[in-house]
Amino acid sequence: MVPSEINGRPVKPYAGAFADMVSGKRKAAPPIPRCFPGRVNKVINGLDAALDKLPLRDGMCISFHHHLRNGDYLVNAVVEKLAQRGFKDIVLAPTALFPVHDKLIPYIESGVISHVEGSMNGDVGLACSLGKMKRTATLRSHGGRVRAIQDGDLHIDIAFIGASAADCYGNANGVLGKSACGPLSYSNVDSLYADCSVVITDNLVPFPCIPWSIQGGNINYVVTVDSIGDPAQIVSGTTKLTKSPTQLLIAEYAARFVDEIGYIREGLSFQAGAGGISLAFNVYLAEMMKKKGFTASFAHGGGNTVLVKMLEEGALKYICEGQCFDLDAVRSLRENDNHVESTLSISYNYHAKGCIAHMLDIGVLGATEIDLNFNVNVNTHSDGLLLHGTGGFPDVAAGSDVTIITAPSFRKRIPIIRENVTTVTCPGELIDVVVTERGICINPKRQDLIDKTKNSKLPIMSIDQLMDEVYKITGVPEKVELDDKIVAVMEWRDGSMLDVIRKVKT
Amino acid sequence: MSVNILDRVAAGKADKSDVLIVCHKKEAGHGVKVTVKSSVRAFFGKHIESLVARKINELQITDILVEVDDNGALDFAILARLEAALIKMGHNVTKPLLDDACFDHFNPDFSRLRRSRLYIPGNNPDLIINAGLFGADSLILDLEDSVAPEQKFDTRFMIRNILTCKNNFLGASERIVRINPLSCEYGLADLEMIVPARPDIILIPKCETADDIIKIEKIVAKLEQSHGIPKQILFMPLIETARGVINAYKIATASKRSVALCFGAEDFTRDIGCERTRDGKETFSARCSIVYAAKAAGIEAIDTVFSDIEDSEGLRKSTVEAQSIGFCGKGLIHPGQIRIVHEVFAPTTEQIQYANRVMQAIEDAKSRGLGVIALGSKMIDAPVVERARKTLELAAKMGIDTAKKEVR
Numbered sequence: 079m080v081p082s083e084i085n086g087r088p089v090k091p092y093a094g095a096f097a098d099m100v101s102g103k104r105k106a107a108p109p110i111p112r113c114f115p116g117r118v119n120k121v122i123n124g125l126d127a128a129l130d131k132l133p134l135r136d137g138m139c140i141s142f143h144h145h146l147r148n149g150d151y152l153v154n155a156v157v158e159k160l161a162q163r164g165f166k167d168i169v170l171a172p173t174a175l176f177p178v179h180d181k182l183i184p185y186i187e188s189g190v191i192s193h194v195e196g197s198m199n200g201d202v203g204l205a206c207s208l209g210k211m212k213r214t215a216t217l218r219s220h221g222g223r224v225r226a227i228q229d230g231d232l233h234i235d236i237a238f239i240g241a242s243a244a245d246c247y248g249n250a251n252g253v254l255g256k257s258a259c260g261p262l263s264y265s266n267v268d269s270l271y272a273d274c275s276v277v278i279t280d281n282l283v284p285f286p287c288i289p290w291s292i293q294g295g296n297i298n299y300v301v302t303v304d305s306i307g308d309p310a311q312i313v314s315g316t317t318k319l320t321k322s323p324t325q326l327l328i329a330e331y332a333a334r335f336v337d338e339i340g341y342i343r344e345g346l347s348f349q350a351g352a353g354g355i356s357l358a359f360n361v362y363l364a365e366m367m368k369k370k371g372f373t374a375s376f377a378h379g380g381g382n383t384v385l386v387k388m389l390e391e392g393a394l395k396y397i398c399e400g401q402c403f404d405l406d407a408v409r410s411l412r413e414n415d416n417h418v419e420s421t422l423s424i425s426y427n428y429h430a431k432g433c434i435a436h437m438l439d440i441g442v443l444g445a446t447e448i449d450l451n452f453n454v455n456v457n458t459h460s461d462g463l464l465l466h467g468t469g470g471f472p473d474v475a476a477g478s479d480v481t482i483i484t485a486p487s488f489r490k491r492i493p494i495i496r497e498n499v500t501t502v503t504c505p506g507e508l509i510d511v512v513v514t515e516r517g518i519c520i521n522p523k524r525q526d527l528i529d530k531t532k533n534s535k536l537p538i539m540s541i542d543q544l545m546d547e548v549y550k551i552t553g554v555p556e557k558v559e560l561d562d563k564i565v566a567v568m569e570w571r572d573g574s575m576l577d578v579i580r581k582v583k584t
Numbered sequence: 585m586s587v588n589i590l591d592r593v594a595a596g597k598a599d600k601s602d603v604l605i606v607c608h609k610k611e612a613g614h615g616v617k618v619t620v621k622s623s624v625r626a627f628f629g630k631h632i633e634s635l636v637a638r639k640i641n642e643l644q645i646t647d648i649l650v651e652v653d654d655n656g657a658l659d660f661a662i663l664a665r666l667e668a669a670l671i672k673m674g675h676n677v678t679k680p681l682l683d684d685a686c687f688d689h690f691n692p693d694f695s696r697l698r699r700s701r702l703y704i705p706g707n708n709p710d711l712i713i714n715a716g717l718f719g720a721d722s723l724i725l726d727l728e729d730s731v732a733p734e735q736k737f738d739t740r741f742m743i744r745n746i747l748t749c750k751n752n753f754l755g756a757s758e759r760i761v762r763i764n765p766l767s768c769e770y771g772l773a774d775l776e777m778i779v780p781a782r783p784d785i786i787l788i789p790k791c792e793t794a795d796d797i798i799k800i801e802k803i804v805a806k807l808e809q810s811h812g813i814p815k816q817i818l819f820m821p822l823i824e825t826a827r828g829v830i831n832a833y834k835i836a837t838a839s840k841r842s843v844a845l846c847f848g849a850e851d852f853t854r855d856i857g858c859e860r861t862r863d864g865k866e867t868f869s870a871r872c873s874i875v876y877a878a879k880a881a882g883i884e885a886i887d888t889v890f891s892d893i894e895d896s897e898g899l900r901k902s903t904v905e906a907q908s909i910g911f912c913g914k915g916l917i918h919p920g921q922i923r924i925v926h927e928v929f930a931p932t933t934e935q936i937q938y939a940n941r942v943m944q945a946i947e948d949a950k951s952r953g954l955g956v957i958a959l960g961s962k963m964i965d966a967p968v969v970e971r972a973r974k975t976l977e978l979a980a981k982m983g984i985d986t987a988k989k990e991v992r
Contacts, residue, residue, distance in 0.1 A: 321893075323919035324714045461626040490600060490656025491624045515717050551658065551713075551751050555627030 080578070084214050084567050085193075087231070090574040095476055095508055098572035100429060106230030108271050113295075119246045120300045121282065128301040129159055133274060137167040138235040139195070141272065143264035144174035145240070145252055145401055149311025152240045152278055154181045155303075161185050167192040167212065171234060173223065173264040173422075174467045175202050178311070186210050195232055196223055197467035203457075206565050207464045209581040215566035217457060217464075217579070220400065221426025221433065221473035222571045224267045229429060231573055237268035237275045239297075240306040244279035245287035248297025253289065253412040255281030259309045260381065260402030260411055261419035262291040269296040280305045291419055313404045319361070319384070320354030324515050328484050329355045331536060332442055332513045333362035339530045341439055341480065344372045349379040349435070349474050350442040352403060355484040359442050360384040367393050378425065378434050379470065381407030381417065389417060398434055400425050400470075426473035428571040433477065435470065441478030443471050445485045447499040450541055452506030452521050454483060455499040457568065460492055462500055462560045462582040472571050475508040480527070487514035487548045492555065495519075495545040500558075501568060502577040517544040559583060589674040595738045596657075596665035601710035603657035605636075605665045607673050608649040615647060616640050622654035635659060636666060639681050643670065660749045661709040664741040672737065685748040689759065690782040692818045694843055696758060697721045697981050699913040699929040700922045701846070701886060705730035706761075707739040712746055716755025718919035719926075723757040727774050728764050728789050736770050740777040747781040760820065762787040766799055775800065779807040784818060785843065790851065791821040792828045794838035801839045816841055820886075824848030825855040829870045832877030845878040846915065847871055849888035862898060864905070875910035889915035896924055903928040926982070931975045936986050939972035939979075 083089055122128045140160075142153050153172060158181075160168060170191050175182075180201040185191045187205070193213040198206060206215050218226055226232035241250035242257040252262045257280055269275045269292050277292060278301045286294075320326060332355075336342060348363065350356035360377075361384050367374060368391075376396040377385045383406035388394035390410075397417045402408045410417045425434050435441075446466065447455040456471050458464050475481045485494050494514065510527060512519045519541040520527050531538055539547075561581035568577040591609045598604040610617075618636045620629050636650055650669075654662070663681040671677050702720040704711050706727050715723050725743045727736065743761055746753060761783040764770035767790075778786070788800060797819065804817055819841040823832055829852070836845050849867045853860040860866070871887065878885035887906035890899045903914050903925050914925045931939075941959055946969060949957040957964045979986050 323718060326920060327714075327717055491628055491658060492656070515714060553628065553631060553659065555624075556630060558626050 080575070081564060084216070084575070089567075092505075092570050092574040092576045095505055095570075098428070098574065103229070105228045106233070106271065109273060120248055120294075120297065121246050122299055122301050125155060125159055125278070125301060125303060128276065128299060129163065131299065132236055132276070134160065134163070134165060135235075136165055137169070137192070138165075139169035139171050139233060141171040141234045141237045141265075141268045142173070143239065143262065143268070144172060144176065145259040145262060145264060145312075146257070146307035146309060147259075147312040148176040148178045149259070149308035150176065150178060150240070151305060151307045152238060153179055156238055157182055157185050157190065161188070161190040166190050169193060169195055171195045171232060173197060173220065174469070175199060177201070195226075197469070198464070199466045203464040203466070207458075207462065207579070207582045208584060209561070209563055209565055211565065214564055216569055217468055217566055218569050219426065219468045219472040219571060220264070220422050220470040221428055221435070222569055222573070224422045224427045225429045225571065225573060226569070227267050227271045228423070228427070229573060234268055234272040235274065237265060237272035239265040239269060239275065239277045239292055241277050241279045241292060242306065242309075243281045243283050243287055244277045244292075244300050245283055245285040245294070246300060247285055247294030248275075248277050248292065248300050249285070249287040249290040249294040250277045250279065250292040250297075251287060251289045252291060253408060254283070255279075257281070257306050257309055258408050258412070259307070259312055260408045261400060263400045263419050263421045263425070265292060266421040267423055269293070274298045276301055278303055278306055309405065309408070312402060319357050322354065324486055325355045326358050327515050328486065328513055329358035330362050331515070331518060332359050332482050332484050333366060334536060335482065335511060335513060335518060335531070336363065336440055336480070337366055338534050338536065339480065339527055342366045342370055342372065345375040346372065346440065347375050347438050348377055348440040348442070349438050349478070351444060351469060351471070351474070352380055353444040355444060356442050357382060357384060359484065360388075364388045364393055378438060379474070381411060383407065386410040386417070389414065398425070426470050428473070428476070433473070435473045435477030438474065438478040439480065441474040441481045443474060443481065443483055445483050445494070447494060447496050448483055448485070448509070448512050448541075449496050449499045449506070450545065452509040452512070452541065453499050453502045454504045454506070454509055455501045456503045458501040458579060460496070460500055460555065461558050462580065464566060464579055468503055472504045472508075475504045476571060480510050481508060482511045482513055483509055484513045487516040487544065488552050491552050493545065493548045493552050495541060495548060497545075501579055503568060505576070512541065512544075514544065516547060519544055590672070593669050593672045595669035595672065596661075598653045598655045599708075599710065601656050601658070601661065601713060602708075603655065603662050603665050604653040605662075605669045606651040606653070607669045608651070609673070610647040610649055612647055614649070616645065616650075617648070618650045618652065620652045620654065622652070622656075624654065624656050632662060635662065639663065639666060643675060643677060645670070645675060657709060658713065660745040660751070661742065664745040665738065668738045668741045680744065680748070682745045682748060684750060686750045687748065687782050689752055689754070690784065690815070692784045692815050693758075694818065697978075698758070698844060698884065698886060700916055700925045701760070701913055702757075702916045702919065702922065703730065703762075703889065706743045707731050707735050709742060712742075713753050716753050716757055718922055719755075720757050720916070720919065720922050721913065722760050722785070723754050724760040724762050724787055725783075726762045727770070727778075728762045736764070740774060744777055744781040747778075747783055758785060759783045760785040760787050762789060762822075765790045766796065772803065775803050775807065779804055779813070779817065780811045782813060782817065785820050786817060787820045787822055787846070789822045789848070790825065790828070791823055791835050792825055793831050794834040797821060797835060797838035797842065801841065818843050820844050820846055822846045822848050823874055824851035826852070826870075829873050832874050833880055836877050836881035836883055842881075842883055844884040844886050844912070845874050846886045847874050847888045850891075864902070871906075871911070872909055879910065884912045885910060886913040887911040887915065889917055890921065891917055893918040893920060896921075900924050900928060930982055930984060931979050935975050936979055936984070939975040940986065942968060942972035943976065
């Protein structure tokens with residue numbers, strides 16, 4: 079039962095990872111502004127004074143970036159003030175939400191926020207799962223979000239852009255100042271396409287603010303506040319190096335697999351997402367590259383201390399990133415010319431003339447479930463609860479030459495490999511290898527990888543075999559019945575509907 | 585039914601992959617009631633409830649409330665906790681609750697590799713279920729120092745179920761159980777529960793005299809006989825006192841079951857009243873004595889644990905030193921330490937190449953009917969041949985391709 083429209087917008091059914099025909103269509107465009115010569119001062123002191131000036135209305139769409147991750151102050155502060163002013167039915171379009179945003183729940187329940195377009199996790203995702211949002215949420219990957227904005231599917235009325243440094247004109251960056259959190263790349267598209275773009279800073283610097291990740295020509299106002307957030311909180315559980323022997327084993331298997339298929343070589347390009355296993359993979363990869371005397375051409379994605387070390391030791395030529403996972407990466411982005419910020423469009427957008435994700439040799443990603451057709455779920459748990467954001471998963475999976483999923487074969491007692499995933503985040507046609515501590519499964523469509531590893535000592539087996547082995551340990555889990563009501567749609571990179579997320583029965 | 589049934593008992597804990605089971609005695613007519621709270625309730629709630637209810641009914645217990653507080657425990661762990669609780673309560677449980685005990689993995693083997701000997705707390709199912717994946721030569725399920733006194737009882741059931749579970753969680757690793765010393769109140773009960781579950785080896789802590797081994801051997805032999813155990817369970821005496829060091833040779837020769845002497849530095853340094861240091865000068869002489877005693881008895885010697893899991897260079901250094909004075913392995917406390925220890929104990933490329941040349945020289949000499957064997961200008965005598973043979977044997981056991989030399 080697939081809906082024909084969502085929130086009044088017709089649904090385009092998913093036809094294949096690269097099946098989208100866009101010929102002849104044109105991008106959406108923001109209203110034409112104008113400017114006059116002379117010294118312009120866009121500065122407003124404090125959020126309240128800013129809100130007095132902004133074109134606020136019920137039902138408007140407001141957007142935020144998540145560069146401060148769990149240390150962000152702005153989403154909660156802005157929504158709280160809009161609620162105090164009596165606004166309702168607001169569409170919230172953040173690039174991601176974190177546990178710190180659990181404070182939004184009352185505003186979802188009271189209807190101040192009608193739904194989320196973008197990404198959510200934790201309690202906000204839970205509220206969505208339980209049917210507490212007035213309208214249907216849309217989940218998009220990083221690249222999918224850029225596409226939706228530039229194609230006109232997601233219209234942003236006001237973009238709020240937290241910046242650790244900004245000038246009176248609106249030029250801004252995230253690498254200088256006490257709240258430095260790295261790039262501001264997630265907000266680049268917002269600043270270009272929103273009707274009104276607002277930089278919020280706790281560090282007003284003299285014009286011009288250099289580097290200018292966000293450029294003043296796209297900014298209406300610059301708002302000064304005491305603090306935009308706590309950068310110490312950008313390191314979270316998913317961005318820390320693991321000590322778990324099982325996670326380390328999975329990371330080591332993944333790195334050994336990459337070696338055995340011949341990808342430990344000069345000029346390797348790779349991306350390993352957030353999560354303990356991915357970070358540990360970076361460590362093993364770095365070790366292997368070093369041992370063989372090779373230099374990687376570039377690493378893409380969340381910058382972290384492991385990549386920075388590779389860069390500084392000369393094992394890696396460039397880091398191109400959209401966000402920082404720790405403060406070492408923030409420092410490196412600020413100081414190292416070979417560590418550069420890349421916008422989400424340049425990184426991930428499918429409706430573009432190219433994107434960095436499509437240049438990757440290896441992509442290593444986590445998952446909550448994988449099915450026998452290699453479809454992957456990263457958003458919901460097997461009980462149907464929407465607890466995780468999508469991030470750049472589909473974009474990296476689509477772009478990497480070899481996409482590797484790393485995950486434990488069961489968490490607590492819950493098996494990862496299932497007959498069918500609860501939610502399809504990414505179609506199996508894009509997934510090449512699944513690496514768990516109990517077995518490594520190669521997608522049968524990658525005969526080349528199967529051939530290369532046929533004499534391997536790694537525990538390579540079919541995905542059916544792995545599922546059976548795990549079931550022998552855990553037992554076969556009961557099927558979870560979900561409600562018919564659709565609470566969120568899973569949008570593919572091209573804007574088609576890949577899957578729906580249904581309400582969890584309570 | 586038993587007479588003295590306690591009102592309320594508990595076993596286990598609601599840690600990850602574990603379960604807390606609380607049983608309440610109920611008055612006649614109450615019937616059997618099982619409540620299940622579980623972090624995996626949506627998937628296994630019904631299964632857990634019916635599993636527990638079935639076992640209670642099989643035991644013909646009629647009036648009881650069983651509260652299950654589960655956090656993703658597998659069946660072997662749930663049944664270990666349930667059995668412990670019911671027995672503590674006073675119920676008569678004559679055979680293990682775990683269905684179809686399996687002894688397929690019982691394989692006591694005198695001559696296997698024992699480079700890495702990884703300790704795992706016996707009461708932590710979350711650490712145990714993946715323990716077999718890391719390639720440790722031996723796994724030690726611990727009942728002694730890592731288990732608090734009040735948990736010894738529950739832990740025995742957990743270890744027994746791990747050893748006899750159809751799912752092999754311990755992989756290809758040798759299965760060792762460290763019991764408590766016979767001199768304390770737990771030792772005998774440990775043996776009575778663990779021997780029938782057929783571990784490959786019993787690690788005997790705080791050995792001080794030959795008598796410590798002889799006493800245990802008598803009990804083990806009796807249990808083996810009464811349980812129809814087809815092969816002899818082997819021993820690994822652990823020496824961790826000055827008295828033990830002095831008596832090391834007698835300990836090593838007290839039983840034919842002993843495969844290796846182990847050294848425990850933590851207790852030893854306490855016993856002789858000094859600090860344990862990183863370079864281990866204070867234990868050097870004791871460790872050498874243990875090596876000599878073991879070798880004189882014709883068995884191996886295994887060094888103490890290296891307890892700083894962050895310090896991989898320290899581990900490497902310590903392992904190199906252990907190897908250089910004659911130990912064949914190290915004690916470990918984290919799977920991440922295995923790779924380094926195996927690397928150190930692997931024969932070097934030069935050693936393998938030399939051994940190959942020695943063996944080739946013997947072949948040549950034989951085919952030419954020569955009595956004296958020479959390699960280049962050097963004569964090869966029996967000890968050289970023996971060492972070469974051992975090097976190649978070790979390399980083969982480690983899965984090293986003697987042409988390429990790659991550690992598994």
